[in-house]
Amino acid sequence: MIYAVILIYVALVLLIGIFSHKLFRGTGEDYFVATRTIGPFVLFMSLFGTHMTSFSILGASGEAYHRGIGVFALMASSSALITPCVFFFIGTRVWAIGKKHGYMTQIQYFRDRWNSSGLGLLLFVVLNLFLVPYVLIGVLGGGLTLNQMTKGGIPEWAGGLGVCIVILIYVTYGGMRGTAWVNTFQTLVFMFCGAFAFIVIVRDMGGLENAMRMVAEKRPDLLVSANQIHPLQLLTFTLIPLSAGMFPHLFIHWLTAKRASAFRSTIVLYPVAIALVWVPSVVLGVLGTVDFPDLKGAAANSILIRLIELHAPTLLAGLLAAGVVSSVMNSLDSQSLAIGSMFTQDIVRHYGLHDRMSEKQQVFYGRLFVAVVLLFSYGLSLTSHRSIFRVGVWAFSGFAALLPIVIAALYWKRSTKEGAIACVLTVVVSWAYFYYHAGDLDNYTVGGTGIMPVAVMLFASSLVLVVVSLLTKAPEPAVLDKFFPSAAKSTKLERMAT
Amino acid sequence: MKPFLYFLLIAMYVLHNDFFTWHESSLIFGFPAGLFYQIVYCFAATILMLFLVRYAWPANLDETEDGAPGK
Secondary structure, rough: HHHHHHHHHHHHHHHHHHHHOOOOOOOOHHHHHHHOOOOOHHOOOOOOOHHOOOOHHHHHHHHHHOOOHHHHHHHHHHHHHHHHHHHHHHHHHHHHHHHHOOOOOHHHHHHHHOOHHHHHHHHHHHHHHHHHHHHHHHHHHHHHHHHHHHHOOOOOHHHHHHHHHHHHHHHHHHHHHHHHHHHHHHHHHHHHHHHHHHHHHHHHHHHHHHHHHHHHHOOOOHHHHHHHHOOHHHHHHHHHHHHHHHHHHHHHHHEOOOOOOOOOOOOHHHHHHHHHHHHHHHHHHHHHHHOOOOOOHHHHHHHHHHHHHHOOHHHHHHHHHHHHHHHHHHHHHHHHHHHHHHHHHHHHHHHHHOOOOOOHHHHHHHHHHHHHHHHHHHHHHOOOOOHHHHHHHHHHHHHHOOOHHHHHHHHOOOOOOOHHHHHHHHHHHHHHHHHHHOOOOOOOHHHHHHOOOHHHHHHHHHHHHHHHHHOOOOOOHHHHHHHOHHHHHHHHHHHHHH | OOOHHHHHHHHHHHHHHOHHHHOOOOEEEEEEEHHHHHHHHOOOHHHHHHHHHHHOOOOHHHOOOOOOOOO
């Protein structure tokens, strides 16, 4: 039965992807950003689905299993405030600039904003360095889910491979429009299934209050935040959701919006949607300690699947498995498309063809690189066994520390390319330093103080950007004219007046 | 209105640090008190976002409604 449900689900996903191809216009802009025609509903669903990965579903429940309810405050409610703010203050502005200048990747914007190909190349390397582990989370999550749900019938390697093949088909065929449509379907599936899993499992455990009392008897420490989380860790963890401002896969989704007002409903609904997805994940992770008390380390990533197997009838288990696989594929597809788009636009088109590339070539290279990225990530997943939550946190920390780049690009006219390059290098060095020092340590904080490495990385990168920008030559007026037209006008008026 | 909404954003950021429920182990509607607070916090954030998009939406964004050709 589980196999039948999974097959039907995959068939539906492929059908949507294939159907979207009917609207394909055969241009690079259509393949990468759906010719900027996405309306409010699909924009919200695709942005939210892309942002919520197996990190949110499997990783959060696995982490809550070890650390209790405080995980919700660490990642969910902090994202509920920070992420919509990022969309409001950064996403909408990026969309406007992207639409005005025809950008399809964030590197195109940063390269033009500071008139520096070197910065573009550096960012290309660094963004991919942080994004590949994140892609890996999806492949690992897909393999794990299918393996658990079929009781080992589908080996993890085959599950991960299956997920990659399905994504490969609809992303290469449907491009961004296909991805956004499939994302919308998948987001509906995993939101519905998450809530459904929560109700079914909690009811089977005698109701929420009863289930929590069972946890209180066995693991009371999981129900009180103070037992597992340092106050400074809670405070500094709120910086990690800032990563949304630099995620290449969210960036390309921002560019797909038809108009700025399409962002409004996304910004308003985001906090509630986050609660809807994370409450079941965290609560079920905690409740899992009642039925499966002895899971160690990364084995807890499968707690949600184990609970579904134990408490849900076969058909429901299949549906719920489809929900988890949805959340996994939802991000993996956009991430592959984002990397494929960066390879095509920022490397092949910019360096190989000197910014001249036919529409057909753009689509061809886009498809080719999506395939390469998926193949590469799949290969990596075969040798990686780290906790999904920790792999995610390290990837997010890198992106969050890069945030000063986009803020300076949008809001600080005096920022320079030297400042931006120094900022990126600072992030790379500090990230490598902390990653090396953390090693395999669980819950690493700076010097054991409770401060997350991201706080130090972000502070250092911001400081370096400001200091180096002020010490170097101010940007050319022509650049400011292009990106800050109103400021340029007032400067000219001031000059004329004097 | 904008400065007041930005002040509320900062206040919300501060309120995320729920040290008042930090050692609380009681259940509210079946949820541990700390988790219940954070769920309510998410709903409060939604209301704040509603006000933000209504009263602090940048006017110049709507000028970009019909855009430019692709690159």
